[in-house]
Amino acid sequence: MEDVAHLAGVSLKSVSRVVNREPHVSDTLRAKVEAAIAALSFVPDTAARSLAGSRTFIVGLLFDNPSPNYTMKIQSGVYRACVEQQYHLRIDNIESDRPHAEVEAQLDAIVRNSRCDGFILTPPLTDNIQVLAFLERRNIRYARIAPNSELGRSPCVAIDDAAAGALVARRLWNLGHRRLGVVSGPPLHRAGDRRRTGFLAAIRELDPAVVVAEADGLFSFESGIAAGADLLARDPRPTAIFATNDDSAAGVMVACGRAGLRVPHDISLCGFDDSWVAKSVWPYLTTVYQPIEEMGYVAASLLIDRGETGERQVMLGFHLVERDSLAPPS
Amino acid sequence: MEDVAHLAGVSLKSVSRVVNREPHVSDTLRAKVEAAIAALSFVPDTAARSLAGSRTFIVGLLFDNPSPNYTMKIQSGVYRACVEQQYHLRIDNIESDRPHAEVEAQLDAIVRNSRCDGFILTPPLTDNIQVLAFLERRNIRYARIAPNSELGRSPCVAIDDAAAGALVARRLWNLGHRRLGVVSGPPLHRAGDRRRTGFLAAIRELDPAVVVAEADGLFSFESGIAAGADLLARDPRPTAIFATNDDSAAGVMVACGRAGLRVPHDISLCGFDDSWVAKSVWPYLTTVYQPIEEMGYVAASLLIDRGETGERQVMLGFHLVERDSLAPPS
DNA sequence: AATCATTCAGTCAGCGCTGTCAAGACTGCG
DNA sequence: CGCAGTCTTGACAGCGCTGACTGAATGATT
Numbered sequence: 001m002e003d004v005a006h007l008a009g010v011s012l013k014s015v016s017r018v019v020n021r022e023p024h025v026s027d028t029l030r031a032k033v034e035a036a037i038a039a040l041s042f043v044p045d046t047a048a049r050s051l052a053g054s055r056t057f058i059v060g061l062l063f064d065n066p067s068p069n070y071t072m073k074i075q076s077g078v079y080r081a082c083v084e085q086q087y088h089l090r091i092d093n094i095e096s097d098r099p100h101a102e103v104e105a106q107l108d109a110i111v112r113n114s115r116c117d118g119f120i121l122t123p124p125l126t127d128n129i130q131v132l133a134f135l136e137r138r139n140i141r142y143a144r145i146a147p148n149s150e151l152g153r154s155p156c157v158a159i160d161d162a163a164a165g166a167l168v169a170r171r172l173w174n175l176g177h178r179r180l181g182v183v184s185g186p187p188l189h190r191a192g193d194r195r196r197t198g199f200l201a202a203i204r205e206l207d208p209a210v211v212v213a214e215a216d217g218l219f220s221f222e223s224g225i226a227a228g229a230d231l232l233a234r235d236p237r238p239t240a241i242f243a244t245n246d247d248s249a250a251g252v253m254v255a256c257g258r259a260g261l262r263v264p265h266d267i268s269l270c271g272f273d274d275s276w277v278a279k280s281v282w283p284y285l286t287t288v289y290q291p292i293e294e295m296g297y298v299a300a301s302l303l304i305d306r307g308e309t310g311e312r313q314v315m316l317g318f319h320l321v322e323r324d325s326l327a328p329p330s
Numbered sequence: 331m332e333d334v335a336h337l338a339g340v341s342l343k344s345v346s347r348v349v350n351r352e353p354h355v356s357d358t359l360r361a362k363v364e365a366a367i368a369a370l371s372f373v374p375d376t377a378a379r380s381l382a383g384s385r386t387f388i389v390g391l392l393f394d395n396p397s398p399n400y401t402m403k404i405q406s407g408v409y410r411a412c413v414e415q416q417y418h419l420r421i422d423n424i425e426s427d428r429p430h431a432e433v434e435a436q437l438d439a440i441v442r443n444s445r446c447d448g449f450i451l452t453p454p455l456t457d458n459i460q461v462l463a464f465l466e467r468r469n470i471r472y473a474r475i476a477p478n479s480e481l482g483r484s485p486c487v488a489i490d491d492a493a494a495g496a497l498v499a500r501r502l503w504n505l506g507h508r509r510l511g512v513v514s515g516p517p518l519h520r521a522g523d524r525r526r527t528g529f530l531a532a533i534r535e536l537d538p539a540v541v542v543a544e545a546d547g548l549f550s551f552e553s554g555i556a557a558g559a560d561l562l563a564r565d566p567r568p569t570a571i572f573a574t575n576d577d578s579a580a581g582v583m584v585a586c587g588r589a590g591l592r593v594p595h596d597i598s599l600c601g602f603d604d605s606w607v608a609k610s611v612w613p614y615l616t617t618v619y620q621p622i623e624e625m626g627y628v629a630a631s632l633l634i635d636r637g638e639t640g641e642r643q644v645m646l647g648f649h650l651v652e653r654d655s656l657a658p659p660s
Numbered sequence: 661a662a663t664c665a666t667t668c669a670g671t672c673a674g675c676g677c678t679g680t681c682a683a684g685a686c687t688g689c690g
Numbered sequence: 691c692g693c694a695g696t697c698t699t700g701a702c703a704g705c706g707c708t709g710a711c712t713g714a715a716t717g718a719t720t
Contacts (some may be wrong), residue, residue, distance in 0.1 A: 661720100662719105662720085663718100663719080663720075664717105664718085664719075664720095665716105665717085665718075665719090666715100666716080666717075666718090667714105667715085667716075667717090668713105668714085668715080668716090669712105669713090669714085669715100670711100670712085670713085670714100671710105671711085671712080671713100672709105672710095672711085672712105673708105673709095673710090673711105674707100674708095674709095675706105675707090675708085675709100676705105677704105677705090678703105678704095678705085679702105679703095679704095679705100680701105680702090680703090681700105681701090681702090681703105682699105682700090682701085683698105683699085683700080683701100684697105684698085684699080684700095685696100685697080685698075685699095686695100686696080686697070686698085687694105687695080687696070687697085688693105688694095688695085688696100689692105689693095689694095689695105690691105690692095690693095
């Protein structure tokens, strides 16, 4: 930095001002400094910055029970935001199903150790009141991804799961399906539940007389097989099934195969997530895309911007990805 | 740290010595300091350590084209090693399929920006000579995961892919299969090729007269469908197929389904990786487990140990995970 | 014309640790 | 018993940057 200051003929502090985009810097000075920075391809030292200043230029990403696909996508979005803003990304893992005290200890170790500027929370951490309270007590900023409660409590980013469920409902309805089935997610997964209730509500609105067959799923492939078998055994048998995530949809597809039913000729099937499974089954799964990578990006941006911009709650879009698992009832 | 020194009645430097496990520290002093550290639950400040010293306590993990599953597993292994050694993990992404100069620029930005103690390289970066040369030119340490060439060039960790291929060959042979098929990986994936050649060599040894049907795959689901269809059309039709990764094995399974063949009753199928796909198909795939998470762990340990321990090249074990896709020929 | 507010640039201490050097306490050996 | 050599501890500067402060110059206000 000294070299830069020398080359530009200004003080160290002025270079610092330019680097940090502080106000009260004249255009000529800024220009000189920027030229010098470019000439020397100067990069400020993160360690020194965080030691001297109050920021650390690190955002922490907290995970729990990583579903590889989801986790990876969130991470790459967060990473992209970090690179753009010259921040670093630190990953940490929490096992939130441990006893209270132990979770607290894990958190404590992480925050002591990493002095992040803030954390990004992914489900199920997102709705873990204990974690939220801990962070608030320590006065640590955090942003949440896909929270299910107390949206105002922190910056957060999500999609409208109920509306997405309704979208699927309308699509199946418009195809002509009147005997519908739905596979739920784990009991505590509120987002999954909102997909289900949104679906149900939309059908009820279309025709209150239609009853939708329901089966319990756990968002796993295996649970999808069971739920599918369950649904297929109903009388009358559904002509279309909405599984609230892709893994269980893949399971339902296996159940269909075992029952001798071909997708989509004999039965239509729709998943949710547009995860990697959707293209690892045959036929390729029609599913709802949710912008997971983008959610990571937005969450990180929210955190880094330090509330300078207005929006604290961001709702992102979603859309149906039409592939090969939907058809009119035969 | 000052508080610790005070409480233990020693100098700052002595605390530093204990924290860094430096030699020439008496047991009594160490004990005093450790007690004080525990009492105050002191955690050294990483920023200050890296500013003052030569180490940064950060290991960088370099990725390219993340296959979510593999990437996640590597990452969690590396993470585990980092936590144990009080290091931090930084993730960075390289797009190595760009032109030479651009890759160089990406690398340059990363090393300038993050001053890591070393990097961990995953395939295909592992065998990218350009990346290796760059790091060496800058005198930056690195460890490689599953390299295919110049093993001695750096610390690295891998499995014996050829032996794993041979293991599959013997298993299928012992089941009684004599008409065999194999699905290869992408042309440049050397590890995949060694699985294939290891398989072929083992069969040749068992009976030189047996010819193995071969089909080209790309490690993708879709390519597996095509390769499976190809193999199934041969005359005589193979009774067992070895796909050199799980994704293509899943594709082969679809091809079998479409051809009206049931796995494993009509045809046996073996994958490789024990990735998450292996349990997202029905029947569950018998496959070769390779300790991906462990490879990440070992690579990070190799990097952090700074060559103090002897082993620079570590070969890890693998084993067959018997699930439901193998049976004697019908 | 005098006063005050505001913008712009610079000085300097110090963030929390480690590397270097030096001094004191030992040890072994002639 | 003395001297070189080794082990153990401490003093202190300084890593590269930023926050708090100071001072000068400019503009706005009475």
